[in-house]
Amino acid sequence: MNSTSIKVACSNCNLRELCMPLGLNESEMERVDEVVATRRKVTRGDNLFRNGDKFNALFAIRTGFFKTRISSEDGRDQVTGFQMAGEIIGLDGIVSDHHTCDAVALEDAEVCVMPFDRIEELSREITSLQRHVHKIMSREIVRENGVMLLLGSMRAEERLAAFLLNLVQRLHARGFSQSELVLRMTREEIGSYLGLKLETVSRTFSKFVEDGIVEVKQRHVRILNPDALKLIVNAQTCQPG
Structure with missing residues (x-):
């Protein structure tokens, strides 16, 4: 350093x-x-x-x-x-x-x-x-x-959906795309943050892909249906994280 x-x-x-x-x-x-x-x-x-x-x-x-x-x-x-x-x-x-x-x-x-x-x-x-x-x-x-709410009361799908929405919203404030992002963190780090096992994070990403909500190519994520993600979060407020 x-x-x-x-x-x-x-x-x-x-x-x-x-x-x-x-x-x-x-x-x-x-x-x-x-x-x-x-x-x-x-x-x-x-x-x-x-x-x-x-x-x-x-x-x-x-x-x-x-x-x-x-x-x-x-x-x-x-x-x-x-x-x-x-x-x-x-x-x-x-x-x-x-x-x-x-x-x-x-x-x-x-x-x-x-x-x-x-x-x-x-x-x-x-x-x-x-x-x-x-x-x-x-x-x-x-x-x-917001993190306490995420860990305390949300299912895996809700946690990951809230995480992706929050990330894309923060990146958009910096002039980046509203629908595409490159994940700088590993699936394991996402799991650690969201209180989920690595397999659960991978399985939930796969489910989102199957449902046509996101497209995933390694660390590149494209949000195809942001409204579906918002529905998953169930009107819970997505807090900065």
Whole structure:
């Protein structure tokens, strides 16, 4: 894992509206640019941070895809989330000044490093930045509640349908197709996140293919009938995840 000293300018980043508050004036934007001073490259399979690492920064994902995971005492990994470009990662460290999970790159990635003490300092002066930080934290709580709902009350088909709809919706917000996606994670990682066995994930994908809802070619998924997926989710709200 190596840090680069490329100067980052949020003001001319095409993901700015996804991870920065709207409506900052020029001088406020310059001050944010000063805070977000470096980018870090993370190679596929490497950790951005590990459980137990000292917390000192939030990371805005510029390119690439991550998974967060926790390890149980018997050594099994539990995937707790998938994060993509334009999303903020590292919020788990705010509570105790130490990270409570591992963040692993699922493909070569680049993040913008946002030292948290500087962000806090600046958000006291720029109220829209403070609101934005609170909104990100709130989104994380809503996401966790959504995952609990997913794991607690949904059948396998509902879980996978909600997962695919949520993923495509987040990718669409970044300008990608509303119906096609490349899964950066393995079936096993999807199963770990959704609380399903690998065979169940594979079987459910096959059922969706048979029913003409999706088309699957290895990691490429094409959603042929989004309404059918929505019906499967049964009007349960699909939370960010």
